[in-house]
Amino acid sequence: xxxxxxxxxxxxxxxxxxxxxxxxxxxxxxxxxxxxxxxxxxxxxxxxxxxxxxxxxxxxxxxxxxxxxxxxxxxxxxxxxxxxxxxxxxxxxxxxxxxxxxxxxxxxxxxxxxxxxxxxxxxxxxxxxxxxxxxxxxxxxxxxxxxxxxxxxxxxxxxxxxxxxxxxxxxxxxxxxxxxxxxxxxxxxxxxxxxxxxx
Amino acid sequence: xxxxxxxxxxxxxxxxxxxxxxxxxxxxxxxxxxxxxxxxxxxxxxxxxxxxxxxxxxxxxxxxxxxxxxxxxxxxxxxxxxxxxxxxxxxxxxxxxxxxxxxxxxxxxxxxxxxxxxxxxxxxxxxxxxxxxxxxxxxxxxxxxxxxxxxxxxxxxxxxxxxxxxxxxxxxxxxxxxxxxxxxxxxxxxxxxxxxxxx
Amino acid sequence: xxxxxxxxxxxxxxxxxxxxxxxxxxxxxxxxxxxxxxxxxxxxxxxxxxxxxxxxxxxxxxxxxxxxxxxxxxxxxxxxxxxxxxxxxxxxxxxxxxxxxxxxxxxxxxxxxxxxxxxxxxxxxxxxxxxxxxxxxxxxxxxxxxxxxxxxxxxxxxxxxxxxxxxxxxxxxxxxxxxxxxxxxxxxxxxxxxxxxxx
Numbered sequence: 001x002x003x004x005x006x007x008x009x010x011x012x013x014x015x016x017x018x019x020x021x022x023x024x025x026x027x028x029x030x031x032x033x034x035x036x037x038x039x040x041x042x043x044x045x046x047x048x049x050x051x052x053x054x055x056x057x058x059x060x061x062x063x064x065x066x067x068x069x070x071x072x073x074x075x076x077x078x079x080x081x082x083x084x085x086x087x088x089x090x091x092x093x094x095x096x097x098x099x100x101x102x103x104x105x106x107x108x109x110x111x112x113x114x115x116x117x118x119x120x121x122x123x124x125x126x127x128x129x130x131x132x133x134x135x136x137x138x139x140x141x142x143x144x145x146x147x148x149x150x151x152x153x154x155x156x157x158x159x160x161x162x163x164x165x166x167x168x169x170x171x172x173x174x175x176x177x178x179x180x181x182x183x184x185x186x187x188x189x190x191x192x193x194x195x196x197x198x199x
Numbered sequence: 200x201x202x203x204x205x206x207x208x209x210x211x212x213x214x215x216x217x218x219x220x221x222x223x224x225x226x227x228x229x230x231x232x233x234x235x236x237x238x239x240x241x242x243x244x245x246x247x248x249x250x251x252x253x254x255x256x257x258x259x260x261x262x263x264x265x266x267x268x269x270x271x272x273x274x275x276x277x278x279x280x281x282x283x284x285x286x287x288x289x290x291x292x293x294x295x296x297x298x299x300x301x302x303x304x305x306x307x308x309x310x311x312x313x314x315x316x317x318x319x320x321x322x323x324x325x326x327x328x329x330x331x332x333x334x335x336x337x338x339x340x341x342x343x344x345x346x347x348x349x350x351x352x353x354x355x356x357x358x359x360x361x362x363x364x365x366x367x368x369x370x371x372x373x374x375x376x377x378x379x380x381x382x383x384x385x386x387x388x389x390x391x392x393x394x395x396x397x398x
Numbered sequence: 399x400x401x402x403x404x405x406x407x408x409x410x411x412x413x414x415x416x417x418x419x420x421x422x423x424x425x426x427x428x429x430x431x432x433x434x435x436x437x438x439x440x441x442x443x444x445x446x447x448x449x450x451x452x453x454x455x456x457x458x459x460x461x462x463x464x465x466x467x468x469x470x471x472x473x474x475x476x477x478x479x480x481x482x483x484x485x486x487x488x489x490x491x492x493x494x495x496x497x498x499x500x501x502x503x504x505x506x507x508x509x510x511x512x513x514x515x516x517x518x519x520x521x522x523x524x525x526x527x528x529x530x531x532x533x534x535x536x537x538x539x540x541x542x543x544x545x546x547x548x549x550x551x552x553x554x555x556x557x558x559x560x561x562x563x564x565x566x567x568x569x570x571x572x573x574x575x576x577x578x579x580x581x582x583x584x585x586x587x588x589x590x591x592x593x594x595x596x597x
Contacts, residue, residue: 063251063397067386070382083461137360184468197251215420223424396596
């Protein structure tokens with residue numbers, strides 16, 4: 001260390017002040033630059049959408065598939081974890097139907113009490129009606145949406161535990177499905193998602 | 200580059216050590232400062248709550264509206280995307296009912312098998328009962344909650360695609376509703392939400 | 399400020415260039431080091447999982463409990479907000495049943511129209527069947543899952559407002575439940591969750 005009494009010290013102190021000044025300015029500028037760079041890199045990273053599909057009726061199969069294909073179309077990294085009744089959506093021979101009872105918000109052709117919605121014929125009728133309505137308005141069918149999801153690279157993850165319980169086997173599923181996995185691996189995958197939805 | 204054998208090199212090495220020292224101190228301090236500043240800015244930014252409302256029964260209309268008005272009351276930026284049966288909530292002449300069948304967890308006045316819950320009269324009875332229960336306990340009605348949501352500036356976004364499919368028109372909706380939008384614009388809006396919920 | 403015409407200026411310009419060079423190198427290195435440190439600290443912080451449980455049937459009691467116990471097993475900070483019919487899950491004398499009607503995706507022992515699923519006896523039969531299926535495949539029962547949740551430190555938060563409306567009292571709940579709270583305190587707690595799910 002130079003001493004204050006040293007004649008050379010004045011020059012050194014001047015130099016020190018000069019350096020301090022320059023360093024201060026440059027550090028701040030360079031730091032701002034580097035942090036902005038990091039943020040720009042982070043902004044370039046695609047968003048991530050993680051969906052859990054638990055329902056297996058025709059109507060409730062639409063939301064996870066529409067959200068997932070929309071996310072993937074936006075360039076987002078997207079995945080669906082199929083569990084419980086949602087596994088039905090992955091079946092090659094899926095035959096999804098609308099649940100008419102228990103949902104008075106379901107638009108029926110004519111108003112009717114809940115009991116009538118439970119009559120034989122009501123489920124296939126409502127199912128046919130919904131399929132027709134979606135088709136008439138140019139909305140893709142479930143078959144088309146799942147094909148699109150595979151095409152767009154949506155990760156389709158079947159829940160191993162509920163496959164066992166409900167008696168599903170991998171052979172029943174469409175092509176393009178991810179290896180069977182569990183809730184732990186899904187949660188770990190979804191932990192850094194921008195949006196996670198349980199449908 | 201100065202050479203080690205150069206007499207000026209000692210001065211250069213000293214300078215280097217001095218700069219290193221200054222840089223270390225200043226970068227650490229400046230970084231803490233800048234990051235603290237950034238965090239303070241982020242903390243000042245209100246939280247954001249994005250909700251998807253898909254159900255159109257009386258009972259399931261409550262959760263998105265209660266969560267949204269609660270979020271907005273906390274000063275959070277809040278929005279609801281109404282899709283599928285959830286569009287019913289936005290109707291001026293909404294007439295939401297409770298689904299009694301298919302939900303054995305629904306507290307009925309007296310225990311009864313599922314079949315009886317489907318009898319004519321059960322849906323209006325359960326609906327009236329639920330409205331009475333909520334009112335007795337000082338909980339706002341759906342009408343009041345939606346008014347409150349508009350007042351608090353909750354973004355109410357109707358899903359154009361399901362409006363088409365289910366035959367809803369903008370004219371049927373209450374005042375204060377956002378322009379009709381799609382899943383892509385909702386997802387983009389929700390991407391930086393702190394909490395996103397599909398109800 | 400030194401002037402360009404000043405003979406000392408050349409030395410100052412050299413010094414300036416030298417400092418700039420050193421600062422550039424050192425700031426970048428030190429910044430990477432400090433940011434990596436911060437990220438390592440953040441990565442050490444456990445993930446957080448916030449779940450809302452709104453359903454009270456046997457089948458829909460599984461997902462929030464399986465997800466919560468899985469999250470907690472991964473070392474995540476985990477909490478469930480029990481509201482609406484979901485409060486049934488917290489009851490000591492809980493008697494959860496499967497809703498058979500309105501869910502044509504529910505695998506029934508034999509295919510049947512919706513009306514038959516509403517017949518007396520169908521709900522207990524489907525309930526017994528589901529319990530047996532889960533047990534046969536080594537999945538914990540709801541009783542075991544909720545015990546495990548308490549053991550793993552999952553926060554079990556009952557919604558005060560719906561307790562009032564549906565007539566639940568704290569005394570009816572199992573041990574280990576958090577104090578009664580509201581949507582505002584849940585949202586505030588969940589605001590920094592990595593994953594928030596409404597089930």
